[in-house]
Amino acid sequence: xxxxxxxxxxxxxxxDSSVINCTYTDSSSTYLYWYKQEPGAGLQLLTxxxxxxxxxxxxxxxxxLNKKDKHLSLRIADTQTGDSAIYFxxxxxxxxxxxxxxxxxxxP
Amino acid sequence: xxxxxQHPSWVICKSGTSVKIECRSLxxxxxxxxxxxQFPKQSLMLMATSNEGSKATYxxxxxxxxxxxxxASLTLSTLTVTSAHPEDSSFYICSARRGGETQYFGPxxxxxxx
Numbered sequence: 001x002x003x004x005x006x007x008x009x010x011x012x013x014x015x016d017s018s019v020i021n022c023t024y025t026d027s028s029s030t031y032l033y034w035y036k037q038e039p040g041a042g043l044q045l046l047t048x049x050x051x052x053x054x055x056x057x058x059x060x061x062x063x064x065l066n067k068k069d070k071h072l073s074l075r076i077a078d079t080q081t082g083d084s085a086i087y088f089x090x091x092x093x094x095x096x097x098x099x100x101x102x103x104x105x106x107x108p
Numbered sequence: 109x110x111x112x113x114q115h116p117s118w119v120i121c122k123s124g125t126s127v128k129i130e131c132r133s134l135x136x137x138x139x140x141x142x143x144x145x146q147f148p149k150q151s152l153m154l155m156a157t158s159n160e161g162s163k164a165t166y167x168x169x170x171x172x173x174x175x176x177x178x179x180a181s182l183t184l185s186t187l188t189v190t191s192a193h194p195e196d197s198s199f200y201i202c203s204a205r206r207g208g209e210t211q212y213f214g215p216x217x218x219x220x221x222x
Contacts, residue, residue: 008149035213040216042112042201042215042216043152043201044213045211048210088151095154096154096211097154098151098152099151100149101149101151
């Protein structure tokens with residue numbers, strides 16, 4: 001069945017780059033997403049990538065997709081305290097399937 | 109643009125009562141709305157998909173009679189948790205799609221059933 005896996009926790013020093021990894025199982029996914037959720041809030045779409053793309057860059061965010069390995073990553077350059085949140089990876093075929101989320105903790 | 113609101117943002121109710129949660133797309137018409145449920149430290153689980161003017165499609169394991177969904181207009185969908193019990197306590201999040209691929213999420217409604 002469809003499944004999305006990601007590590008649950010990541011700790012990064014302020015100013016460093018954060019890399020959040022995700023694997024998925026549905027090879028027919030058309031879109032892959034990264035969402036951000038701040039405490040007690042809903043989801044904010046950060047970025048998405050079409051399944052026929054390898055990379056997408058948007059300011060401090062870089063998404064890499066390895067379709068062969070079904071691996072997706074999100075790199076946040078120059079991580080700031082405001083980046084502290086839970087980041088959800090999600091894949092979409094006919095519906096969106098979310099991972100459990102990676103909690104990003106920023107060290108001073 | 110593409111703002112989705114939910115009301116209420118939080119609600120506390122007694123066991124056995126029913127609770128209605130509203131989801132509105134404020135600046136666009138949503139052809140499809142989705143309802144998710146999120147338990148603490150868990151992912152979002154899709155409960156149902158609703159298209160305006162038609163019956164909602166529920167995911168496996170979600171009780172239709174327990175979670176009533178009404179998508180009466182292109183800007184409003186409601187989720188009613190009927191005869192709520194403590195195990196229904198959760199964070200309910202809706203999202204709306206306006207015809208493209210992107211879903212826009214509401215801020216969520218936290219339900220606590222005593």
